[in-house]
Amino acid sequence: MRRCVEEAAGALDLADIVPVADSAEQSTDTTMWMPLTLEAGTYAGPCFIPDPETGLPHAAMGMYIVFTVE
Numbered sequence: 001m002r003r004c005v006e007e008a009a010g011a012l013d014l015a016d017i018v019p020v021a022d023s024a025e026q027s028t029d030t031t032m033w034m035p036l037t038l039e040a041g042t043y044a045g046p047c048f049i050p051d052p053e054t055g056l057p058h059a060a061m062g063m064y065i066v067f068t069v070e
Protein backbone atom coordinates (compact mmCIF):
# COMPACT_ATOMS: atom_id res chain seq x y z
CA MET A 1 0.00 0.00 0.00
CA ARG A 2 2.71 2.47 0.94
CA ARG A 3 4.51 1.81 -2.34
CA CYS A 4 1.36 2.57 -4.33
CA VAL A 5 0.85 5.82 -2.44
CA GLU A 6 4.47 6.85 -3.00
CA GLU A 7 4.25 6.11 -6.73
CA ALA A 8 1.01 8.05 -7.03
CA ALA A 9 2.55 11.00 -5.21
CA GLY A 10 5.59 11.11 -7.48
CA ALA A 11 8.12 9.56 -5.11
CA LEU A 12 6.97 11.58 -2.15
CA ASP A 13 8.49 10.10 0.98
CA LEU A 14 5.68 9.83 3.51
CA ALA A 15 8.26 10.23 6.29
CA ASP A 16 8.69 13.83 5.11
CA ILE A 17 5.05 14.68 5.80
CA VAL A 18 4.69 16.67 8.99
CA PRO A 19 1.23 17.61 10.30
CA VAL A 20 1.13 21.33 11.10
CA ALA A 21 -2.55 21.93 11.84
CA ASP A 22 -5.95 20.33 11.89
CA SER A 23 -9.48 21.53 12.25
CA ALA A 24 -12.77 20.48 13.73
CA GLU A 25 -15.62 19.34 11.53
CA GLN A 26 -17.84 22.09 10.26
CA SER A 27 -21.32 22.39 8.83
CA THR A 28 -22.10 22.22 5.12
CA ASP A 29 -21.84 25.52 3.23
CA THR A 30 -19.80 27.22 5.93
CA THR A 31 -16.34 28.76 5.74
CA MET A 32 -13.60 28.55 8.33
CA TRP A 33 -10.47 30.68 8.46
CA MET A 34 -7.42 29.31 10.22
CA PRO A 35 -4.65 31.83 10.91
CA LEU A 36 -1.33 30.02 10.62
CA THR A 37 2.29 31.06 10.62
CA LEU A 38 4.02 28.68 8.22
CA GLU A 39 7.65 28.27 7.28
CA ALA A 40 8.60 28.28 3.61
CA GLY A 41 7.68 25.00 1.97
CA THR A 42 4.98 23.06 0.20
CA TYR A 43 1.80 22.26 2.07
CA ALA A 44 -1.29 20.16 1.42
CA GLY A 45 -4.71 20.71 2.89
CA PRO A 46 -6.75 17.52 2.47
CA CYS A 47 -10.26 16.89 3.74
CA PHE A 48 -10.54 13.52 5.46
CA ILE A 49 -14.28 13.65 6.14
CA PRO A 50 -15.80 10.51 4.59
CA ASP A 51 -18.40 10.76 1.86
CA PRO A 52 -21.65 9.33 3.28
CA GLU A 53 -22.36 7.25 0.16
CA THR A 54 -18.92 5.87 -0.74
CA GLY A 55 -17.05 6.16 2.53
CA LEU A 56 -14.13 7.67 0.63
CA PRO A 57 -12.43 10.66 2.23
CA HIS A 58 -13.30 13.85 0.38
CA ALA A 59 -9.61 14.23 -0.51
CA ALA A 60 -9.92 11.14 -2.73
CA MET A 61 -12.71 12.96 -4.53
CA GLY A 62 -10.63 16.10 -5.13
CA MET A 63 -11.25 18.10 -1.96
CA TYR A 64 -7.70 19.13 -1.21
CA ILE A 65 -5.36 22.00 -1.91
CA VAL A 66 -1.60 22.05 -2.39
CA PHE A 67 0.15 25.39 -1.96
CA THR A 68 3.62 26.83 -1.49
CA VAL A 69 4.80 29.35 1.08
CA GLU A 70 7.85 31.31 -0.11
Ligand SMILES: [Cu+2]
Pocket: 047, 048, 049, 058, 059, 063
Ligand atom coordinates in the same frame (compact mmCIF):
# COMPACT_ATOMS: atom_id res chain seq x y z
CU1 LIG B 1 -14.62 17.66 2.71
